[in-house]
Amino acid sequence: MTGPRVAVAGVHGHGASHVRNVTRLAAAGRAELVGVADPRPGGDLPSFTSLEQLLQATEVDVVIISTPIQTHVPLAELAMRAGADVLLEKPPTASLAEFEQLSAVVAETGRACQVGFQAQASEATLKLAAMVADGQLGEIRGISATGKWVRTAKYFQRARWAGKRRLDGVDVVDGAVTNPLAHSTAAALLLDGSTGVDDVRSVETELYRANPIESDDTSTVRITTSRGTTILIAVTLCATEHLEPSLIVHGSEGDAVLRYASDRIGETKYARADLLENLLAHRADPAVPLYVPLAATGGFTRVVEAVRTAADPVEIPAESVRWEGEGLERRPIVLDVENWIDRASDELALFGELGAPWTGQSPRENS
Incomplete structure (x- = not known):
């Protein structure tokens, strides 16, 4: 066989x-x-x-x-x-x-x-989604995703399309939100039960870049789902050190933290299914559901569309960036970006609303 x-x-x-x-x-x-x-x-x-x-x-x-x-x-x-x-x-x-x-x-x-x-075939993600749906965390104030990653010049030079919004007249829409940290947005939507194309009501974007690229490398995105949940994505590829992404469900009965890369809720580790094995099982018996059918990425694609049609990312001023390394290992570090990501996550606010220095905006009241 x-x-x-x-x-x-x-x-x-x-x-x-x-x-x-x-x-x-x-x-x-x-x-x-x-x-x-x-x-x-x-x-x-x-x-x-x-x-x-x-x-x-x-x-x-x-x-x-x-x-x-x-x-x-x-x-x-x-x-x-x-x-x-x-x-x-x-x-x-x-x-x-x-x-x-x-x-x-x-x-x-x-x-x-x-x-x-x-990450959507992870028992940890599915367990937390069930906890949210069952009301175990109480009333949900919002869901946030934080990504603090490191990427060097080598990453953006690995292919012609890397770091591009368009290439040869064709949409690419590369960028921190839509590609390397795309799992964060997709998993956050799954936790809310809002994976379909009609499950997203609005998307606000704030896209920035410290690298000499077209696409974003430091951004906040706020999604409002059709059920009224606020999802805040705060990510960077210009962190001081590379950390595992986190998803936080903010509930009236307490917060729950999912680290989807290691399949953990808090300190409890869960198993993860293999997407190819699942597809093969579905082929053998269509009654076996796919973990991530195309239709279940419609909500995520609404976010991709918002990034695609947004204004080009704003270059982060030199005074907010420290450069390290040489040649292909050269990389920018956005100063204090980890603190601003944590604040955005806690307050479900965009960088500009918080008054992050590279945005050129004043903090909103009560942010």
Whole structure:
């Protein structure tokens, strides 16, 4: 027994982890890795320079797509129209229009499209979502997400699309909120039970950058869901040190802190399901639900759309930035950014409302 035939499009960067995962399942006789597609293919696997060539050459049941953001929709559509189910890396699309286009292809073809928000397959995330829904934390004042990450010049030079809002006239919408720390927003929406495209009422953005890039690297975003919950995202790629992201549910009966990268609520660690295994189980029995079907990323895509249509990120003044390192290891540190992120999280407020020095705004009253 070899299991479903799986191909991987995009094998560098995060794509390499998908190749390892399929190889793991293949060793257990649960899948067969039949080829990879990448303009720079490598390794001993059957390799093709495009997904189109791969699909023409061999039969494929599942395609994993871990390619640049702006290629997600055409490649996912190509795979589904060829009869394959898809595991699509996040963010699934660069715009709401693309999301609607891809949703239509899913409906037309009847294929499964699972999106790579692996934190949503964590028992910790699902446990906390159930606690919120059951009222165990009392009345919810809001949900916040904090991300304090470090990224060097090497990160933004790894690919042509990195750090870009548009490339060759096509939307990319890279940035701290929509790509590296996208899990924070998606998981926060899941905790509120507001994952659908109609579950988001409004999105306010404040986008800043310390790096010489187009996209944001230090931002606050405030989401109001259709049920009236305030979700505040406060993130940076310009922190003093790299810390694990946190999600905080602020309840009248107490706060709960989720660290989704390590599957912890407080100090309790939970298990996490594998998204590819879940997709394969769904293929075998459609009664097994997907953890992250495309439709469950509609709320997140509303946030992507708000970032896409927002004004370009504002450059953070030099006096608020300290630079460290040389060459590819050079990176900016936004001064005291951790304190401002914590305040934004606690007060569910945007950086400008708090009067963070790089915003040029005065603190609002009672912020």
